[in-house]
Amino acid sequence: MQTINTPLGLKLPKLGLGTWPMLGDECTRAVLQALALGYRHIDTAAAYNNEAAVGQALTDSSTPRDQIHLTTKVWWDQLQPKAMRASLEASLKALQTDYVDLFMIHWPGKDWDLARSIETLVALRDEGKALNIGVANFPLPLLRRVVEEIGAPISAIQVEYHVLLGQQHLLDYARQHDMALIAYTPLGRGKAAEQPEIRQIAAKHGVLPSQVALQWLLAQDHVAAIPKASSEANQRANLEACDIHLDDADRALIAALPKNQRVVNPDFAPQWDPAEA
Structure with a gap:
């Protein structure tokens, strides 16, 4: 499987398994099954309430831990330094691992001290509890502050991205700064497959x-x-998607689709780029 390799040491398989909203035994079975099929990128978060289920799968799997890229995230109301540390410690315990490959701030906070939160994120990386760090759901102006003003070694940005929601500004920035852009809800909760052009x-x-x-x-x-x-x-179908080759005509049809159909927009979300709303 193709990977994204960045100067900061991130080695991210391009296709991963998202685990929200799976819980309990269903989640454990799904992760075990995915690893058996060849997946090597598993994504979870403290807020998903399934880290213990993911951890059980990692323990039960015959796949060595060092061959699995594991991402988890800290929730937006736990971004004070002590709370962030406690969140990651709880995640590591639930996941039954000494480290995660990528630790992310799940959403920007409200009335928070951005610099202190990022400072803590960097410290957790320096301590080896997270091999890489990143942010999720950060609009471009906020990501710029993290990278350019604070100077944090961010390896990845995770955002909603699919054929009906453009993220060109963030993607351009990620490429300029050798970051991975991780697309969650990549099928638009089923909306993508319903489009006549995609069919x-x-x-x-x-x-x-x-x-x-x-x-x-x-x-x-x-x-x-x-x-x-x-x-x-x-x-299996998602794995097989890796081997499909789209041509210029296909890409032109997709490019003409609307790119402002956001499906994840909670009341605590930040202000999105109007061009990519």
Whole structure:
């Protein structure tokens, strides 16, 4: 499987397994199954309430821990230094591991001390509890502050990204600064596969519409995707999407789709880029 390799040491398989909203035994089975099929990138978060289930799968799997890229995240109301540390310690205990490969701030905080939070994030990396650090759901102006003003060694940005939601400004910035952009909700919660243009492309290639939407992301430089898939059939289909080749005509059809259809927008979300709303 292709990986994104950055100067800061991130080695991120381009296709990962998203685990929200799976819980308990369902989550453990799905992660175990994915690892058996060849997935080597698992994404979770403290807020998902499934880290223990993921940790059980990692323990039960025959795949060595050092061959698995594991991401977790700290929730936006736990960004004070002591709370961040406590969150990561709890995550490591639940995941039954000494470190995570990528530790991220899940959402920007409210009335928070950005510099102190980022300072703590960097310290946790320096201590080896996280091999790499990143942020999720940060609009470009906030990401710029983290990288350019604070100077944090950010390896990845995770945001909603799919054929119906553009992230070109963030993607350009990520490429300029050798960061990975990790696309969550990469199928737009089913909306991508419903588009006539995506169905047309899928019929042309004899593949599933969801595979077309996923391949569009995976073919992009510096982009990884983490679709949630619990069944073996869906996990296999997502893996097989890696081998599809879209042509210029396909990409032109996708480029013409609206790019402002955001599906994840909680009341605590930051102000998004109007061009990529």
